[in-house]
Amino acid sequence: MPVMDGPEREERARLQRAWNGAVRKLAAGPTAETIGARLARLAAEGADAYDLTGWSDMYGNEDGIVGELERRTAAALGTEAAAFFPTGTMAQQAALRCWADRTGDSTIAMHPLAHPVRWEGDALRRLTGLNVVHPTDAPRLPSADEVRDVAEPFGTLALELPLREAGFLLPSWDELTSTVAAARERDAVVHFDGARLWECTTHFGRTLAEIASLADTVYVSFYKSLGGLSGAALAGPEAIVKDAAAWRHRYGGQLFQQWPTALAAVVGLERELPRLPEYVAHAKLVAEALRGALAESDVPWWLVSPRVPHTHQFQVWLPYGVKELTEASARQAEETGTLLFRRWSEPTGAPPGLSMHEVTVAGDGLEWSAEDVRAAFADFLGFLRASGTWSAFGSGAGAD
Structure with missing residues (x-):
C-alpha cells in the first residue's frame, strides 16, 4: 500500500x-471496532467455541488450537487433512507448486480475473516458476468445452469459486461438474480457489463436502465470509497437504504463535458458517x-x-x-x-x-x-x- x-x-x-x-x-x-473491543469480543465468543484454559500454540503445534482448527476445517470440507496458512496467497502458491511437481507440468489453467493473476504481483511465475494459460477471458468461469480446447498441455486447472472480479459469479452445478470432468479428461488435477467457498452451498444446493469433493485440493479463507482476523487453509489428501506444509515453512509461514488468528477462525466456523x-x-x-x-x-x-x-x-x-x-x-x-x-x-x-x-x-x-x-x-x-x-x-x- x-x-x-x-x-x-x-x-x-x-x-x-x-x-x-x-x-x-x-x-x-x-x-x-477498536482493538480493545475486538479483543474483548474474541475472548467472549472464543470461550463458547474453544477451551481457553489450554495453552497458546507454538509454531502451530498439532495438539493446540491451530491443530484443532485444521481438524475442524478438514471435517467441514470432508477432506483427509487441512493445513493452516497465514495467507491465502501463500496457501495457493504452495498448493500449485506441489501439484506442478507431482504432475510434472508447470502450466496452470486459470481465469485471467483470478486472484493469483490480478492481485499477487506475478508471484506464481516469479516465486514458483509456474506458467499460466487462460481457458477463457469471458467474465465467468470456463466451460467444459473451453477447458478441452486449451491449445497447450496443463497439469492443473484452478477454479475460483465464486469468481469475485466478475461479480461473485458461480456456474451451475452441472456446469461445474462438466468443467471438472473436462480437466480430468486431460489428465489434469483440479484446485479450487475457494476463498469464499463457504457461501456457495445455497447456489449449488450441495454441502461443502460435496463441493470440495470435486477438487483435488481446496483453499479457503477464514476472514472472508467468516469474520476472522486473517488466515487460510489448504485442504485435501494428507500427502499433498503435508507437502504444502513443508513449503509453508520455506515461504516463512511457520509463525511462532498464531492462536489469536486461529481462535477467531474457530469462532467463525462455529458462529458465522451456519x-x-x-x-x-x-x-x-x-x-x-x-x-x-x-x-x-x-x-x-x-x-x-x-x-x-x-x-x-x-x-x-x-x-x-x-x-x-x-x-x-x-x-x-x-x-x-x-x-x-x-x-x-x-x-x-x-x-x-x-x-x-x-x-x-x-x-x-x-x-x-x-x-x-x-x-x-x-x-x-x-x-x-x-x-x-x-x-x-x-x-x-x-x-x-
Whole structure:
C-alpha cells in the first residue's frame, strides 16, 4: 500500500469514522471496532467455541488450537487433512507448486480475473516458476468445452469459486461438474480457489463436502465470509497437504504463535458458517430492492450484477465518479446514521466514467427490509445530487 500524505490520512480516518459510526449497515466492516473491543469480543465468543484454559500454540503445534482448527476445517470440507496458512496467497502458491511437481507440468489453467493473476504481483511465475494459460477471458468461469480446447498441455486447472472480479459469479452445478470432468479428461488435477467457498452451498444446493469433493485440493479463507482476523487453509489428501506444509515453512509461514488468528477462525466456523445461507437469501432481497429503486429513479444508467446474487455479495455499477459516490456514502452515514455503501472503485478495464461497489450482506443487514433499502438508496441519491455531480450526467431511465 502506498504511503499516504497528511490529507490522505485525514480523509481515510474521516471515512473510517463515518462507516464505523453508522447505526445501521448491511455488514460490519473489518475495522469496525477498536482493538480493545475486538479483543474483548474474541475472548467472549472464543470461550463458547474453544477451551481457553489450554495453552497458546507454538509454531502451530498439532495438539493446540491451530491443530484443532485444521481438524475442524478438514471435517467441514470432508477432506483427509487441512493445513493452516497465514495467507491465502501463500496457501495457493504452495498448493500449485506441489501439484506442478507431482504432475510434472508447470502450466496452470486459470481465469485471467483470478486472484493469483490480478492481485499477487506475478508471484506464481516469479516465486514458483509456474506458467499460466487462460481457458477463457469471458467474465465467468470456463466451460467444459473451453477447458478441452486449451491449445497447450496443463497439469492443473484452478477454479475460483465464486469468481469475485466478475461479480461473485458461480456456474451451475452441472456446469461445474462438466468443467471438472473436462480437466480430468486431460489428465489434469483440479484446485479450487475457494476463498469464499463457504457461501456457495445455497447456489449449488450441495454441502461443502460435496463441493470440495470435486477438487483435488481446496483453499479457503477464514476472514472472508467468516469474520476472522486473517488466515487460510489448504485442504485435501494428507500427502499433498503435508507437502504444502513443508513449503509453508520455506515461504516463512511457520509463525511462532498464531492462536489469536486461529481462535477467531474457530469462532467463525462455529458462529458465522451456519448463518451464511441466511445472508445469501437476504442478499437476494437487497439486490431486488436496489434494482427496483434504481428502475424508479432518474439515474441514466445502472447495473446490479448478477441480477440475482449467487452469494451474499454482488456488484452495483453507477455512471458517476468514485470520489463523488464515496463522499455521498460517507455523508449519508455521518448525517443519517445509515451506511448503504462504503468506498467505490473504478475496476481495471471498466469503461471510463463508471464506478462499482461490492455490496456485502451479513448479520447486520438481516434487519433491513426491502423498504429500508429503497429509503436508504433514495437518501443516498439526495446526497449525490447535492454534490453537483448529477447535472453532469443528465437523467433518464436505467435498466440492468
